[in-house]
Amino acid sequence: MADALLKVSGLQAWYGESHILHGVDFEIGRGELVTLLGRNGAGKTTTLKSVMGIVEKRTGSVTFENGELVGQPSDVIARRGIAYCPEERGVFSSLNVDENLLLPPVVKPGGMLVEEIYGLFPNLLERRRSQGTKLSGGEQQMLAIGRILRTGATLLLLDEPTEGLAPVIVQRIGDILRQLKTRGFTILLVEQNFHFAATVADRHYVVEDGRVIDMIAAADVASSLGKLQSYLGV
Amino acid sequence: MFELLGISPGALFGQLLVGLINGAFYAMLSLGLAVIFGMLNVINFTHGAQYMLGAFVAWLMLTQLAVPFWVALVVAPVIVGALGVVLERLLLKRVYHLDHLYGFLLTFGLALIIEGGFQLKWGSAGQPYPNPLPGGTNLGFMFLPNYRAFVVVAALVICLATWFLIERTRLGGYLRAATENPTLVRAFGINVPRLITLTYGLGVGLAALAGVLAAPIYQVSPLMGTNLVLVVFAVVVIGGMGSIMGSIVTGFGLGVIEGLTKVFYPEASSTVIFVIMAIVLLIKPAGLFGQTK
Ligand SMILES: Nc1ncnc2c1ncn2[C@@H]1O[C@H](COP(=O)(O)OP(=O)(O)O)[C@@H](O)[C@H]1O
Numbered sequence: 001m002a003d004a005l006l007k008v009s010g011l012q013a014w015y016g017e018s019h020i021l022h023g024v025d026f027e028i029g030r031g032e033l034v035t036l037l038g039r040n041g042a043g044k045t046t047t048l049k050s051v052m053g054i055v056e057k058r059t060g061s062v063t064f065e066n067g068e069l070v071g072q073p074s075d076v077i078a079r080r081g082i083a084y085c086p087e088e089r090g091v092f093s094s095l096n097v098d099e100n101l102l103l104p105p106v107v108k109p110g111g112m113l114v115e116e117i118y119g120l121f122p123n124l125l126e127r128r129r130s131q132g133t134k135l136s137g138g139e140q141q142m143l144a145i146g147r148i149l150r151t152g153a154t155l156l157l158l159d160e161p162t163e164g165l166a167p168v169i170v171q172r173i174g175d176i177l178r179q180l181k182t183r184g185f186t187i188l189l190v191e192q193n194f195h196f197a198a199t200v201a202d203r204h205y206v207v208e209d210g211r212v213i214d215m216i217a218a219a220d221v222a223s224s225l226g227k228l229q230s231y232l233g234v
Numbered sequence: 235m236f237e238l239l240g241i242s243p244g245a246l247f248g249q250l251l252v253g254l255i256n257g258a259f260y261a262m263l264s265l266g267l268a269v270i271f272g273m274l275n276v277i278n279f280t281h282g283a284q285y286m287l288g289a290f291v292a293w294l295m296l297t298q299l300a301v302p303f304w305v306a307l308v309v310a311p312v313i314v315g316a317l318g319v320v321l322e323r324l325l326l327k328r329v330y331h332l333d334h335l336y337g338f339l340l341t342f343g344l345a346l347i348i349e350g351g352f353q354l355k356w357g358s359a360g361q362p363y364p365n366p367l368p369g370g371t372n373l374g375f376m377f378l379p380n381y382r383a384f385v386v387v388a389a390l391v392i393c394l395a396t397w398f399l400i401e402r403t404r405l406g407g408y409l410r411a412a413t414e415n416p417t418l419v420r421a422f423g424i425n426v427p428r429l430i431t432l433t434y435g436l437g438v439g440l441a442a443l444a445g446v447l448a449a450p451i452y453q454v455s456p457l458m459g460t461n462l463v464l465v466v467f468a469v470v471v472i473g474g475m476g477s478i479m480g481s482i483v484t485g486f487g488l489g490v491i492e493g494l495t496k497v498f499y500p501e502a503s504s505t506v507i508f509v510i511m512a513i514v515l516l517i518k519p520a521g522l523f524g525q526t527k
Pocket residue numbers: 015018020038039040041042043044045046047
């Protein structure tokens with residue numbers, strides 16, 4: 001892909017002495033929605049954290065808009081225009097919903113307005129003065145996604161946004177991801193729920209033991225079901 | 235009623251005022267300690283020495299450069315706060331990821347060095363600092379010295395302003411969030427290391443501001459912070475580390491309790507705070523306003 005927005009090549013990462021990523025390669029074009037699929041412990045979260053600069057010990061190359069990110073601290077990476085929604089959601093208990101939403105600073109022009117975000121998540125508007133962690137799991141997930149839409153970041157890293165949520169809410173998150181895509185966001189989505197991923201993504205990368213072992217385009221999903229099932233153990 | 239209790243109203247209100255004054259200093263100092271601990275994960279045992287530095291810088295400015303109190307009240311905390319920033323950048327930032335013990339040894343050692351150095355140069359005796367607001371008002375039941383009234387009001391304003399900064403502003407939101415999850419706050423694009431430096435500078439500046447306010451009341455001496463900070467640590471333990479308002483209320487409250495103890499049971503006045511600390515630790519180990527994590 002000539003105009004990859006994000007290009008990851010030979011990415012390795014360590015937590016202390018444990019070597020977790022052994023050379024991850026993938027790329028995302030502007031405006032694409034791409035997933036990282038894989039079993040528990042495959043290294044999906046670690047890949048997102050390494051892109052974001054949260055895992056400090058990393059080698060290889062991660063370029064965003066042709067600028068190298070490996071070696072940069074995470075605040076600098078965020079200011080390039082990448083926003084991160086962690087697996088554990090990271091809603092702050094000492095901040096109310098409004099404050100949580102307004103916490104991430106605007107890094108570039110062109111982000112969504114607070115009213116637009118509340119329009120997307122009306123439940124949050126009703127509870128804007130509540131303590132962030134008093135919300136239900138689904139609402140906290142909406143808050144964690146909503147707060148990174150304001151910043152002007154063009155690439156969103158979403159780590160298992162559907163984990164542990166009821167089917168109606170999963171569906172709602174699917175709707176929202178499709179809307180964000182039409183708004184022009186580029187999205188890297190980590191998922192274990194393949195059936196959900198298949199409904200939103202353009203392409204899927206399969207992660208296993210700290211490497212990307214396969215790539216499946218949305219059009220080939222039907223013919224690759226057997227292969228996918230063996231990868232994911234479902 | 236006063237006759238029944240066998241005490242004069244003058245003595246009662248006098249001690250109440252002393253208690254409020256002491257409480258004002260407890261509140262300002264425990265506030266800074268709590269904010270610093272939240273962000274840096276370091277218990278700042280240099281706090282008493284930095285309080286002393288505030289008073290000393292003001293005194294030196296007055297005696298060497300004839301800088302009046304009201305100017306020193308602003309300038310001295312800025313100077314001492316800037317020294318705090320340098321200290322954080324050079325030394326403290328190296329111990330955050332280590333056990334609390336390292337932060338304790340570093341900040342405690344620094345306090346000993348600073349206080350020792352000042353003792354060497356100026357001796358242990360106190361230096362008087364002239365009262366910038368002489369005179370007072372007779373309230374009928376007691377005489378209220380102007381400067382002491384000013385200190386109580388100023389301390390309240392300073393404490394509430396700090397509370398407002400932390401609980402109601404954008405910067406305060408960053409601070410609260412970074413206290414909870416610095417990694418994530420940094421991944422949102424906020425320069426957390428700089429935020430930490432700023433917090434330490436502010437906390438130290440607050441200690442120095444208390445020191446300048448204290449100069450005309452207590453004398454200016456190298457060890458003026460040592461005894462005070464011991465009580466302040468007890469105040470922090472009683473109030474709990476988590477809450478800004480908790481630090482303020484506990485600081486003033488314990489000052490008043492200490493003052494009243496001087497009236498009703500003078501023998502216990504120097505230990506009452508530590509007795510309360512022991513009781514609170516037994517019943518609510520996280521402190522009155524603290525949250526258990
Ligand atoms: N903080 C950590 N310290 C050490 N090992 C970790 C840490 N986080 C994750 N791991 C290990 O790294 C591997 C990959 O984890 P992760 O990236 O979270 O997987 P996934 O998100 O695909 O489920 C797992 O074996 C996990 O045990």
